[in-house]
Amino acid sequence: MDDCLFCKIGKKKIPSKLVYEDEEIFAFEDIQPQAPHHILICPRKHLISLTDANDEDAAVLGKLQLVAAKLAVARNLTDGYRTVLNNGRGAGQSVFHLHLHLLGGRDFRWPPG
Numbered sequence: 001m002d003d004c005l006f007c008k009i010g011k012k013k014i015p016s017k018l019v020y021e022d023e024e025i026f027a028f029e030d031i032q033p034q035a036p037h038h039i040l041i042c043p044r045k046h047l048i049s050l051t052d053a054n055d056e057d058a059a060v061l062g063k064l065q066l067v068a069a070k071l072a073v074a075r076n077l078t079d080g081y082r083t084v085l086n087n088g089r090g091a092g093q094s095v096f097h098l099h100l101h102l103l104g105g106r107d108f109r110w111p112p113g
């Protein structure tokens with residue numbers, strides 16, 4: 001997707017604070033952090049949202065969560081952290097390239113807003 005912000009970040013056409021990358025996934029600091037630690041973890045494949053994903057994407061969707069867990073350990077988020085995947089405008093999605101938020105470093109309320 002030539003006009004996708006997160007595809008451009010993944011291809012390093014737009015700068016970001018990259019914190020992790022491999023062949024399938026890249027992760028970078030959120031530009032408007034909602035917690036002391038706020039990282040976005042994306043598949044390189046352009047999926048719009050979970051609704052756009054298929055069975056063939058199962059492994060990479062699982063890997064997003066595992067990368068989040070590893071980053072949380074690396075950042076010593078021992079007291080807890082949250083992973084969030086907003087699907088669709090009504091759920092707060094604003095960038096339409098699937099991404100998992102990793103948030104940590106503060107207390108979180110339930111239910112989320």
Ligand code: AMP
Binds near residue numbers: 030
């Ligand atoms: P969502 O609202 O779930 O689609 O999340 C999109 C996130 O992308 C928001 O938390 C934004 O702050 C973040 N964001 C938007 N543009 C950039 C950018 N250029 N670099 C890093 N994060 C961004």
Ligand code: ZN
Binds near residue numbers: 045
């Ligand atoms: Zn994209």
